[in-house]
Amino acid sequence: MERKVSENVGYTTEGNVMVKKITVLSGKGGTGKTSLTASFAVLTQHAVLTDCDVDAPDLHMLLKPEILETQEFKASRVAVIDQDTCVQCGKCEENCRFGAIEKQVVDPILCEGCGVCAYICPVATIELEKRVSGYAYISKTKYGPMSHALLNPGEENSGKLVALVRQNAKKVAEKDNCELIVNDGPPGIGCPVIASLGGVDMGLIVTEPTLSGIHDMERALGLLNHFKIPALVCVNKYDINEENTSRIVEFCESNGVEVVGKIPFDPIVTEAMVAGKPIVEYAPKSNVSKAIEELWERTLEQIVT
Amino acid sequence: MIITVASGKGGTGKTTVAVNMALSLENVQLLDCDVEEPNSHILLQPTITETKPVCTKFPVISEDLCDYCRKCSKFCAYNALFVAPKTVMVFPQLCHSCGGCVLVCPNNAITEKERQIGVIKKGEGKGVEIVYGEIDVGEAMAVPLIRAVKNEMKDDKNVIIDAPPGTACSLVASVHKTDFCILVTEPTPFGLHDLKITVQVLKNLGVPMGVIVNCAGLGDRKVYEYCEKENIPLLMEIPFSKRIAELYSRGVPFVTQMPEWKEKFQKMWDTLQRGM
Secondary structure, eight states, X not given: OEEEOOSSSOEEETTEEEOEEEEEEOSXXXXXHHHHHHHHHHHOTTEEEEEOOOSSOOTHHHHOOEEEEEEEEOOEEEEEEOTTTOOOOOHXXXXXXXXXXXXXXXXXXXXXXXXXXXXXXXXXXXXXXXXXXXXXXXXXXXXXXXXXXXXXXXXXXXXXXHHHHHHHHHHHHHHTTOXXXXXXXXXSSSHHHHHHHTTXXXXXXXXXXXXXXXXXXXXXXXXXXXXXXXXXXXETTGGGOHHHHHHHHHHHXXXXXXXXXXXXXXXXXXXXXXXXXXXXXXXXXXXXXXXHHHHHHHHHHHHHO | OEEEEEXXXXXXXXXHHHHHHHHHSSSEEEEEOOOSSOOHHHHHOOEEEEEEEEEEEEEEEOTTTOOOOOHHHHHOTTOOXXXXXXXXXXXXXXXXXXXXXXXXXXXXXXXXXXXXXXXXXXXXXXXXEEEEEEEOTTOOOOHHHHXXXXXXXXXXXXXXXXXXXXXXXXXXXXXXXXXXXXXXEOSSHHHHHHHHHHHHHHHHHTOOEEEEEEEETBSOSHHHHHHHHHTOOEEEEEEOOHHHHHHHHXXXXXXXXXXXXXXXXXXXXXXXXXXX
């Protein structure tokens, strides 16, 4: 038995809510992922928002979450050598593939916590200490629940923390009967981005009409294609270089990717950020907000079908 | 002198600063360590003289010798091995190539193979020597590639490193053992928030730093107040300008069209060098 529970998104099949998931990504940083995601939060009732940019998260500055639950994130280990019992045989240094041990001293920056040194040490003087590498938060905002995190400065394992953020979002969505999870993705195409894409129904790429923006969009599209995730593209600040915008549209058309919207450049977006508000709430009648509303509507249509 | 250009927040103008600074100086080697999305070469249009693969090791299990004791999967800190009753699964993309599984296997059933995770490209464009890495699409681990790019560093050059966005391990790998870090930020709440995290990373690493405010005139004054309070020198302001944005959009470094900026970058570099 299939039952539609919402006009827009989400179905129940045999009583299970199927939560739809979309990730906003870009490849290149600073194209407007977070400003857009915050606006989507305003425009969507009953969605869970996540910030998957765990090492430079910004979404909370617009959504102003109230933290309900904090979790310690302990994923990494670091080798510690007890200098009193060390016999200076040099085996640890010899076997460390990361160059993290020099003269029996561990460089915690280079240490990846693999444990080879502790294993090889003949006098068992090396311990691996677990360290707290960040925190995950489950919060509420006036726009809906939010799952986010903060990696400690310079830490590793951002991908694992992203996975935790997404697990938390899934739990919240199931508990609160939310039908959609919107993930604000990190820049790049590596580890944390891949973690933000696992099992999503759609990737929305935010690009800008610069040669760098186009180059990075192509790689982001390659990544979605690699994981067989349907892609949509929107062009932010499209009027900064309309010739490049046409190139983006042509490229997407010839690759069967829909361009769901074009947003004009307007300093009012920065004003909204300074005011700490999503742009569609700060200036609902602006051309930027209208463009965002339209592109979000087209995106939702694509997620449902 | 080795200078890294970093930011925390993406899209603040790291590549713009790195490339325009490189074009203002003599005897420069530019290392683009944003291996996920390298962009420096788009502005420099280099002639590539060498492309070489970057590989990492991963374990291969000999099923003849393996008795499924699980010592390898128990040891692996990255969950790159899974031992089922009659088979072993290896997940090369999770493997950090530490070699631990080879050491712990009591039956010598594990050997290592190499696989490509990306490439390094070397060349020259507009008089600047450039090295950049390009991670293969779908690969997760950027750090080995960043280290490979940095291995190409030349001692007799003025080295500029274009770092990736973010404040995690990729930034640390890029900025590790450099003399100074230029932080490019924009005067907005996002710019400031991510700047603060990046400053903490650099303090932990003991790398001295200064700030360039890009898109000055937009946003608010809080970045300036923060830098003053923290005693972080303001090295330069690049105003928000439609002309600079438009040049960037076409891949044109602005110092080639606005040569007065070359002098500003030279002066900044000289000041930093004197401070070393």
